[in-house]
Amino acid sequence: xxxxxxxxxxxxxxxxxxxxxxxxxxxxxxxxxxxxxxxxxxxxxxxxxxxxxxxxxxxxxxxxxxxxxxxxxxxxxxxxxxxxxxxxxxxxxxxxxxxxxxxxxxxxxxxxxxxxxx
Amino acid sequence: xxxxxxxxxxxxxxxxxxxxxxxxxxxxxxxxxxxxxxxxxxxxxxxxxxxxxxxxxxxxxxxxxxxxxxxxxxxxxxxxxxxxxxxxxxxxxxxxxxxxxxxxxxxxxxxxxxxxxxxxxxxxxxxxxxxxxxxxxxxxxxxxxxx
Numbered sequence: 001x002x003x004x005x006x007x008x009x010x011x012x013x014x015x016x017x018x019x020x021x022x023x024x025x026x027x028x029x030x031x032x033x034x035x036x037x038x039x040x041x042x043x044x045x046x047x048x049x050x051x052x053x054x055x056x057x058x059x060x061x062x063x064x065x066x067x068x069x070x071x072x073x074x075x076x077x078x079x080x081x082x083x084x085x086x087x088x089x090x091x092x093x094x095x096x097x098x099x100x101x102x103x104x105x106x107x108x109x110x111x112x113x114x115x116x117x118x
Numbered sequence: 119x120x121x122x123x124x125x126x127x128x129x130x131x132x133x134x135x136x137x138x139x140x141x142x143x144x145x146x147x148x149x150x151x152x153x154x155x156x157x158x159x160x161x162x163x164x165x166x167x168x169x170x171x172x173x174x175x176x177x178x179x180x181x182x183x184x185x186x187x188x189x190x191x192x193x194x195x196x197x198x199x200x201x202x203x204x205x206x207x208x209x210x211x212x213x214x215x216x217x218x219x220x221x222x223x224x225x226x227x228x229x230x231x232x233x234x235x236x237x238x239x240x241x242x243x244x245x246x247x248x249x250x251x252x253x254x255x256x257x258x259x260x261x262x263x264x265x
Binding site for chain 2: 007009060078082100104108
């Protein structure tokens with residue numbers, strides 16, 4: 001059941017990250033960087049795609065999936081173009097996440113006014 | 119009487135962090151899991167209307183990012199984040215939040231040094247080290263493929 005697996009694995013990754021936050025007091029930026037780097041390493045070992053096969057969005061929605069996506073892009077471009085693929089693959093594969101966040105984020109800055117922090 | 123109170127206070131102090139960690143983990147699990155479940159529903163939805171697997175995943179990311187940016191602008195995402203902790207930080211929606219939140223907040227500092235620079239305050243490190251680590255792994259893979 002892909003829905004149950006998505007919920008459980010996605011939730012589990014978040015819960016484990018919560019331990020890291022509570023125990024180390026690391027800032028969100030560092031946590032996200034760690035997850036992305038871990039994701040690319042797990043991707044290179046070949047584990048991350050297995051996890052996506054099992055959990056669907058439970059593995060592809062967490063930010064570590066971004067690292068896996070970058071790695072897969074690099075690998076595909078190396079297979080196709082050789083050496084230059086090391087430089088092109090990451091941004092090609094990561095374009096959807098990066099571009100959508102930047103474009104919507106920028107448009108939001110035109111529409112919304114800053115809010116006072118509670 | 120004072121001793122009892124002191125003992126009790128010490129006891130409370132000694133157990134509080136553990137309970138709050140368990141509670142935080144539970145909240146992160148619930149909300150993080152729910153966001154992923156929602157993502158899965160979107161993917162399945164796009165696939166049932168005939169989009170291929172890769173495109174369905176792309177639509178899903180674009181839609182999740184869009185919704186997270188809207189919720190950030192409306193001030194709802196930060197409220198949810200206070201409850202969910204890592205549950206709202208870890209999913210791609212947390213990345214969208216980390217991009218849009220400073221873009222909105224620093225617009226008064228101008229287009230270039232306000233929005234333009236601050237929009238990358240968390241996305242910048244994430245993209246830099248993501249690209250770097252995949253580049254290093256790619257280099258190893260390339261070396262392995264030519265020898």
